[in-house]
Amino acid sequence: MPARSLFSLRPLLPPATILGRPKEVSPLFFIFPALVVYTGFFIYPLVKLLELSLYKWDGILARKFIGLRHYQKLLGDERFWEALSHNFYWMIAAIIVPVLFGLLLAILLSRCSMYGSIIFRTIFFMPQVFSSVTVALIWQWIYNPSYGAINVLLTSIGLEQLTQGWLGDSALVLPSLFIAWSWVHYGFTMIIFIAAIDAVDEVFFDAAKVDGANLWQQFRHILLPSIRGALTTIILVTAISSFQIFDLVYVLTRGGPGDASMVVPVYMLESAFTLRKVGYGATVAIAMGVVIVGFSVLFLVLRGVYKDED
Amino acid sequence: MHAKSKFMVVLLVLLTLLLTAAPLGAQDDVTLTFWFEGDAPATVELFQQVADAFAAERPGVTVEITSYGFDDFLRVMPLALDGGEGPDVAYVPWGLQALGRYALAGHAVELTDLAGENGWLDRYEMSDIRLTNGLTPDQIYGIPFENVTIGVFYNKEIFAELGLELPESLEEFEAIMGALLDVGITPVSVGGRDSWPLAHVWLQLVHTAMPIEVITGIEENDPAYRLDTPEFLAATEKTLEWAQAGYLDPNMLSTGFVDANNLFINGDVAMNIGGTWVMNDFADLPEFAVGFFPTPQLDPALPWHAGGKNPYNNLMINSATEHMDLAIAFVDYMLGEAAQTAFWDAGHITAYQFDEMPPPSTPLLADVAAANSYTGFGYNIGVTCSALNLATWRTLQELVGGDISPEELIATNQQVYEEDCLSGE
Numbered sequence A: 001m002p003a004r005s006l007f008s009l010r011p012l013l014p015p016a017t018i019l020g021r022p023k024e025v026s027p028l029f030f031i032f033p034a035l036v037v038y039t040g041f042f043i044y045p046l047v048k049l050l051e052l053s054l055y056k057w058d059g060i061l062a063r064k065f066i067g068l069r070h071y072q073k074l075l076g077d078e079r080f081w082e083a084l085s086h087n088f089y090w091m092i093a094a095i096i097v098p099v100l101f102g103l104l105l106a107i108l109l110s111r112c113s114m115y116g117s118i119i120f121r122t123i124f125f126m127p128q129v130f131s132s133v134t135v136a137l138i139w140q141w142i143y144n145p146s147y148g149a150i151n152v153l154l155t156s157i158g159l160e161q162l163t164q165g166w167l168g169d170s171a172l173v174l175p176s177l178f179i180a181w182s183w184v185h186y187g188f189t190m191i192i193f194i195a196a197i198d199a200v201d202e203v204f205f206d207a208a209k210v211d212g213a214n215l216w217q218q219f220r221h222i223l224l225p226s227i228r229g230a231l232t233t234i235i236l237v238t239a240i241s242s243f244q245i246f247d248l249v250y251v252l253t254r255g256g257p258g259d260a261s262m263v264v265p266v267y268m269l270e271s272a273f274t275l276r277k278v279g280y281g282a283t284v285a286i287a288m289g290v291v292i293v294g295f296s297v298l299f300l301v302l303r304g305v306y307k308d309e310d
Numbered sequence B: 001m002h003a004k005s006k007f008m009v010v011l012l013v014l015l016t017l018l019l020t021a022a023p024l025g026a027q028d029d030v031t032l033t034f035w036f037e038g039d040a041p042a043t044v045e046l047f048q049q050v051a052d053a054f055a056a057e058r059p060g061v062t063v064e065i066t067s068y069g070f071d072d073f074l075r076v077m078p079l080a081l082d083g084g085e086g087p088d089v090a091y092v093p094w095g096l097q098a099l100g101r102y103a104l105a106g107h108a109v110e111l112t113d114l115a116g117e118n119g120w121l122d123r124y125e126m127s128d129i130r131l132t133n134g135l136t137p138d139q140i141y142g143i144p145f146e147n148v149t150i151g152v153f154y155n156k157e158i159f160a161e162l163g164l165e166l167p168e169s170l171e172e173f174e175a176i177m178g179a180l181l182d183v184g185i186t187p188v189s190v191g192g193r194d195s196w197p198l199a200h201v202w203l204q205l206v207h208t209a210m211p212i213e214v215i216t217g218i219e220e221n222d223p224a225y226r227l228d229t230p231e232f233l234a235a236t237e238k239t240l241e242w243a244q245a246g247y248l249d250p251n252m253l254s255t256g257f258v259d260a261n262n263l264f265i266n267g268d269v270a271m272n273i274g275g276t277w278v279m280n281d282f283a284d285l286p287e288f289a290v291g292f293f294p295t296p297q298l299d300p301a302l303p304w305h306a307g308g309k310n311p312y313n314n315l316m317i318n319s320a321t322e323h324m325d326l327a328i329a330f331v332d333y334m335l336g337e338a339a340q341t342a343f344w345d346a347g348h349i350t351a352y353q354f355d356e357m358p359p360p361s362t363p364l365l366a367d368v369a370a371a372n373s374y375t376g377f378g379y380n381i382g383v384t385c386s387a388l389n390l391a392t393w394r395t396l397q398e399l400v401g402g403d404i405s406p407e408e409l410i411a412t413n414q415q416v417y418e419e420d421c422l423s424g425e
Helices: A027-052 A069-075 A078-111 A117-129 A132-142 A149-156 A173-198 A202-210 A215-226 A228-243 A247-252 A264-274 A278-303 A305-309 B003-026 B041-056 B070-082 B099-104 B112-117 B126-132 B156-161 B170-182 B196-207 B212-219 B230-245 B257-265 B276-284 B324-334 B337-345 B363-375 B386-400 B406-421
Strands: B030-037 B061-068 B089-092 B146-148 B150-155 B186-189 B269-275 B290-293 B306-311 B314-317 B377-379
Touching (some): A027 A278, A078 A117, A078 A264, A132 A247, A228 A278, B030 B070, B041 B324, B041 B337, B070 B089, B089 B324, B099 B314, B150 B196, B150 B363, B170 B230, B196 B269, B257 B269, B269 B276, B276 B290
Parallel strands (some): B030 B061
Antiparallel strands (some): B150 B269
16 A cells, blocks of 8 residues: 555545534644744754855854855864764764663563662663763763772772873773763663563563573574664664764863864864854754764664665 | 723723833833853852942942853853843953954944043053954953963972972973972872863963064964964973973873862972962962962073963943943943952952052962062963964873874964964954
């Protein structure tokens, strides 16, 4: 059966009532309020952003139309590409570390009969409810070279030679920031996985056990296919949020030392507001949006979502 | 007339009275809005006191103050001005990052005539005003009423214990840092994670390596001056040398501005190179006496000047204000002796030229005043365009992190100076 066009005038509701409502109600009527909100708060700002990217503007003096020059500049902007490479690094690590860790915890808390699993779920999820600035301040203390938890611990167990300036070393800063971010994010992945695992009918596992399947086989052939939808969502959300990483980096390092932890959102803020190159900042924002959308489409295509729907 | 009609007439009369009575009653009450950059609690309290004192002399007048951090101010103020809003009076950062740009956009009232009429120019230096106004050297749009200076804060207790004398040359200064290192004390704390405090160390050396004309020329975006000269290279090499020698806290790139100050306040390091905006904290919080001396000259042939003073923020009037006379009166009050005495007493280095200078309120302020009296003020290159500031901060982190050489740093700075500062961006 062919898909119904959104703009079709075919009736979706029961016809005619005693109140004299129109016999046919377009779906447009129902989506109109949402469409207005979507247009006002997404489409319009997006169009304005595109428009801004074509102008040279400091945010206060008169704008000057410069066409696509900002896009041309972006292509040769080494700082932008370095920041983008950090986002890609972050994304790859984010898809692996917090997702796997969340999955492992979810399996432990859902599938293993554990006393106090509700308490553990709460504890593990706790970082997720902290504001990002609070998280940044906690990790700022943990990473402090003089009195921070890590260096104090290393010193107290005789490993003083391993103490580091965690946020001041250009080789360590990005992994250090990523660990802080993962500490928050794994709680999110865990809770989604728990919901998905809890929804799997126990009958499948019982049948597998009867057939002699071991734990790995149960995971590989029952659990994993059953939580495929949740896994897709988590990977997509994680990947997108890793491109949007801002607060933690901004509070802890502002992209430093040098540009060692610079990520695209911080670079965008620096361009648009600190350097008052609003048009260029808009260009960076659009480039980031294109990368996110591009990645999402690519991932969904690879994942076979479109194929499944067909 | 029907009862219903009578009722309607009475209702209309009552409504009319109600609607007109409220504005009539309120027309004498005026609220003047004042925004300023500076969010330290003591600063906010001080501005509130001065604003209240101004309002107390004028019945029906209230001054509503709002404080912002530096970055927030630079974001919020243009948006407010652009939307025809914003405060009646504001105390805004200097140059093209704020005041100069607001003036060019027509948001700041020209104060040139008012400055003469009200005698402001008798009490404030025109050279400071010219520098802070950015692109509008012949016209006054803002008056800076306080100065900040950068130098070396030191722990008098540690210096006394080790028998260290205040340095008069760079060699003596380095000998002091070496002596401190020998007894296991980190000589200088630097909040290099926040990048700009590290720039202050470099700026001190830059500042003492070349004549003042070069500094002011670059601040004014004069293409005749360059940032890749041998003097800049010498200052950059010296910064790196200090970092590698351990004179600067080896953990500086992972230590923020506040933490670096706390290291000094707690007595864990002997010195802190910083600006006088932290002076009140350094005067009050440590359990030891803190002193101040200017950074010795990298080029001893040059006249010694306190390394990097700059006129601070500027008072400006929003051209969209509906209370112009009151706004002018407020600016006049802020620039007057009573308010400036309050600022001086609170530990701010006022630019107001008193007939007789009041005594310093703290021994540390006395030290700063004394240092400036025997060296003279210089200007701070850190007041230049934002792109150059950011590039300097970034490349200095890379320099002390071992990622780039001094030559690469000055080349990058010169490139940014040409591409961003000289182009007027």
